[in-house]
Amino acid sequence: MKNIVWDHVRRWWWLWLPSCLVYGFIVWSGVPDRSDWTVSFVPIAMYLGIVQLSCDLRRGEVPRVLRTLPVTAKQIGWAWWWASVGLPVVALAGITTLVWCLAPHFNHGPAAAGRPPYIMLFGFFSAYCSHSPVTGTGCFIFWLTNALLFGPLFFFFTGTPVPGIRSGKGRLRGFVCSVLFIVSFFSMMWLYRLFPPHTTRWEVFVAVAALLTIASGFRLETCVQGCLGSLPTRTDQVHAEALVGKMVQGRVESLFQWFPGARHELSNPLKGSGGLRLLFQTIFLPLSGLGLSMLVLSGLLLYYPMTAKDTSGFANIFWSVFSMFLWYASLLVLPRVLLQIRWLRTLPVATVTLAWVLTFAPVAAMLAFMGLGKLIFGIVYPIPQMSFLSMVHQGCLLQIALATLLVPLIIWRGLDALVLALVMGMLLGCSIGTFYLQKHLPLSANAGVSLVLILVSFLLTRLLLDRSSRVYRPRTSPTGSPFGLFQGGSKI
Amino acid sequence: MNEHAIELRGLKKSYFPFQLGPLDLTVPRGAIYALIGPNGAGKTTALDLIMGMGRRDAGDIRVFGLDHQRDSVEIKRRAGYVGPELNFQVWGKVGRAVRFVRGFYPDWDDAYCAELMKVFHLTAGDRIASLSFGAKTKLSLLLALSHRPELLLLDEPTTGLDAISKQQVFAELLKAVEPGERTVLISSHGLADIERFADHVALIKEGRLLLHGRMDEVVDRFRLAEFFTADGRGIPFRDGFIVLKQEGNRWQAVLDQQQGIPGWLQSQGAQQLSLTPMTLEDLFIALVREKEAA
Numbered sequence: 001m002k003n004i005v006w007d008h009v010r011r012w013w014w015l016w017l018p019s020c021l022v023y024g025f026i027v028w029s030g031v032p033d034r035s036d037w038t039v040s041f042v043p044i045a046m047y048l049g050i051v052q053l054s055c056d057l058r059r060g061e062v063p064r065v066l067r068t069l070p071v072t073a074k075q076i077g078w079a080w081w082w083a084s085v086g087l088p089v090v091a092l093a094g095i096t097t098l099v100w101c102l103a104p105h106f107n108h109g110p111a112a113a114g115r116p117p118y119i120m121l122f123g124f125f126s127a128y129c130s131h132s133p134v135t136g137t138g139c140f141i142f143w144l145t146n147a148l149l150f151g152p153l154f155f156f157f158t159g160t161p162v163p164g165i166r167s168g169k170g171r172l173r174g175f176v177c178s179v180l181f182i183v184s185f186f187s188m189m190w191l192y193r194l195f196p197p198h199t200t201r202w203e204v205f206v207a208v209a210a211l212l213t214i215a216s217g218f219r220l221e222t223c224v225q226g227c228l229g230s231l232p233t234r235t236d237q238v239h240a241e242a243l244v245g246k247m248v249q250g251r252v253e254s255l256f257q258w259f260p261g262a263r264h265e266l267s268n269p270l271k272g273s274g275g276l277r278l279l280f281q282t283i284f285l286p287l288s289g290l291g292l293s294m295l296v297l298s299g300l301l302l303y304y305p306m307t308a309k310d311t312s313g314f315a316n317i318f319w320s321v322f323s324m325f326l327w328y329a330s331l332l333v334l335p336r337v338l339l340q341i342r343w344l345r346t347l348p349v350a351t352v353t354l355a356w357v358l359t360f361a362p363v364a365a366m367l368a369f370m371g372l373g374k375l376i377f378g379i380v381y382p383i384p385q386m387s388f389l390s391m392v393h394q395g396c397l398l399q400i401a402l403a404t405l406l407v408p409l410i411i412w413r414g415l416d417a418l419v420l421a422l423v424m425g426m427l428l429g430c431s432i433g434t435f436y437l438q439k440h441l442p443l444s445a446n447a448g449v450s451l452v453l454i455l456v457s458f459l460l461t462r463l464l465l466d467r468s469s470r471v472y473r474p475r476t477s478p479t480g481s482p483f484g485l486f487q488g489g490s491k492i
Numbered sequence: 493m494n495e496h497a498i499e500l501r502g503l504k505k506s507y508f509p510f511q512l513g514p515l516d517l518t519v520p521r522g523a524i525y526a527l528i529g530p531n532g533a534g535k536t537t538a539l540d541l542i543m544g545m546g547r548r549d550a551g552d553i554r555v556f557g558l559d560h561q562r563d564s565v566e567i568k569r570r571a572g573y574v575g576p577e578l579n580f581q582v583w584g585k586v587g588r589a590v591r592f593v594r595g596f597y598p599d600w601d602d603a604y605c606a607e608l609m610k611v612f613h614l615t616a617g618d619r620i621a622s623l624s625f626g627a628k629t630k631l632s633l634l635l636a637l638s639h640r641p642e643l644l645l646l647d648e649p650t651t652g653l654d655a656i657s658k659q660q661v662f663a664e665l666l667k668a669v670e671p672g673e674r675t676v677l678i679s680s681h682g683l684a685d686i687e688r689f690a691d692h693v694a695l696i697k698e699g700r701l702l703l704h705g706r707m708d709e710v711v712d713r714f715r716l717a718e719f720f721t722a723d724g725r726g727i728p729f730r731d732g733f734i735v736l737k738q739e740g741n742r743w744q745a746v747l748d749q750q751q752g753i754p755g756w757l758q759s760q761g762a763q764q765l766s767l768t769p770m771t772l773e774d775l776f777i778a779l780v781r782e783k784e785a786a
Contacts, residue, residue, distance in 0.1 A: 055640020240588050268616075269586070270587040270590060270591055271614045272591060274592045274593065276596075278591060278592045282583070288649035326501060336581065340577060340579045340781070341582070342545065343577040345544065346543050346545065346575070347593065347596045348565045348566075348600075349565065351564075467547045468546060468547075469505070469540065469546025469547070472545040
């Protein structure tokens with residue numbers, strides 16, 4: 001069991017590290033006393049716990065090896081429980097204690113405002129952080145709420161259907177658990193409103209979450225037997241992935257055909273323009289469309305919990321976390337184009353032109369998505385709207401510029417562990433940087449830095465396409481095949 | 493008009509710990525030139541460098557007399573490439589992938605493309621995500637052939653194909669090069685197919701060229717020899733004499749006829765010498781093993 005847990009940690013340390021840093025940063029910032037603190041639950045619970053196990057099971061390599069080893073289902077189950085629930089809880093406790101012990105030594109609190117930072121790292125934190133002191137009770141409540149999210153997530157996850165379940169009862173149980181698993185992710189955003197600390201509701205949440213955490217231990221063996229027993233062969237998996245790709249594509253197409261002219265294009269895929277124009281469209285349309293959908297969906301989910309406290313501040317906060325959508329949308333759309341760079345390079349197009357399209361198509365898409373998002377928000381939400389220049393000043397353009405760095409990064413290394421760690425670092429940097437720049441960088445400088453960054457992305461892309469041989473090597477993703485829409489197979 | 497399709501002069505490229513070259517190779521116009529070698533020999537690297545994927549460390553690459561860097565767009569317009577990259581999912585449907593590539597070639601032949609689709613059992617509406625590996629290879633070939641390129645670079649085009657699909661692919665390739673104006677540079681491990689299909693061959697190992705020339709001349713140059721020596725007498729090693737097996741006084745070896753080895757062997761006391769022709773595959777194994785042993 002110990003070996004399985006350590007193997008898990010060794011393979012996922014690159015995701016643990018930034019997640020722990022983010023968590024430490026949130027505790028340091030005095031978040032437990034802020035009204036918007038519950039939003040920060042999402043990345044911690046997702047990355048530290050069940051998502052890693054989910055990736056392992058999706059990819060199938062780890063369970064396939066485990067099936068051949070002399071270990072019982074119970075041992076594997078407990079190892080999975082420790083990897084997804086036990087260790088994250090312990091890690092968060094350690095970080096919380098560390099931050100709580102360190103904070104007073106760095107003058108964290110009201111007195112820290114306006115003082116020069118002791119060291120750069122904490123200086124960044126101070127620039128962003130609230131001026132609330134890190135209290136022992138606050139830390140404990142924050143840790144307990146965070147820690148208790150892992151158990152229910154694990155409980156619902158272990159109840160989700162495994163391939164091969166045919167009985168009606170099994171399917172029903174699977175359906176209920178799937179729904180609860182999905183709902184539990186979204187409910188995290190609403191947690192503060194649903195279960196405010198120091199209330200009876202919060203106490204009920206703690207009790208139920210604790211019960212589910214314990215209950216998850218009892219279904220481990222059945223879950224593992226189910227997972228390992230019905231583990232698909234590699235061929236089945238390829239067929240299943242192709243089938244899923246086909247289904248998703250079919251659904252998207254059925255939605256897409258409502259757009260003017262799209263029905264004609266779908267029925268005649270040979271008709272229409274090709275070449276670089278199609279390449280541009282292939283990046284532009286999904287990126288702006290996906291970004292916009294994420295923005296609207298998040299707006300709907302966040303509007304209720306955030307405006308209840310501070311209506312006027314919603315727009316400010318919302319556009320400040322705008323970078324997240326840029327990054328997520330870019331991560332989903334760009335790799336599917338960039339990971340076939342080898343083939344693109346065999347086509348008769350100059351390096352500079354290809355680099356231009358690959359760099360500027362995302363910029364155009366993100367600008368379009370920002371403009372459209374603003375328009376939709378103006379219509380849908382009765383909140384004060386920001387001008388375009390204010391949005392640029394808020395750091396939106398800078399975030400777009402930083403997101404374009406994904407292009408040379410993915411071309412250079414594919415989607416390996418280092419790139420994903422860098423992306424998360426940049427995401428963190430973006431959210432801190434936005435608040436910092438808002439205060440310290442004039443609008444013209446903000447725009448200037450953004451333009452320079454876009455130019456750097458373009459030059460790096462061109463340089464890599466022209467000079468590097470590494471970029472043309474076959475690539476794989478460390479998390480299996482979730483990256484890139486409609487991507488079949490783990491080798492991308 | 494330049495009579496060579498591809499000229500590599502002193503081509504060098506190194507990745508730690510591998511080094512390609514210095515490689516000198518000339519592919520004549522209209523030839524079907526096979527590049528063979530064990531895994532990691534540098535075949536894909538050589539083809540990549542010709543297509544501008546990565547930059548050479550030293551040497552010169554000329555395609556149709558044009559500089560491969562300065563005139564890369566012109567070269568790629570006149571060339572077609574089929575490689576291990578079969579990830580076309582981003583285009584969704586076969587027709588969309590065709591439409592995308594067609595946009596780059598003004599001389600795209602729609603009628604020929606439609607004909608190839610029929611031969612390869614592909615339709616414009618086929619979803620790429622649900623295509624088999626073989627069907628994706630055929631799609632890749634279709635995209636490379638439909639603009640009737642003067643030069644075809646094929647990197648392992650038949651890997652993973654069944655016997656019938658292989659036959660279809662080679663039949664189409666032969667049809668495409670029939671007029672004799674098109675040049676093919678193919679890298680493959682299917683040596684039996686290569687021996688039938690190609691008219692020139694080059695064998696590379698660890699980045700170095702071991703052997704090259706016309707296919708019939710290369711295969712005819714070597715013979716599999718069986719002979720005996722009297723009283724367990726040894727035979728000294730020399731170039732062109734590759735010992736495959738020795739059991740007592742019975743020997744099995746590969747002989748280079750061009751270096752006069754059969755005559756030399758007899759002078760060394762070889763008795764009952766029998767010589768049989770070799771296949772490209774036998775020759776490949778013997779030459780690669782000899783270098784490994786060395």
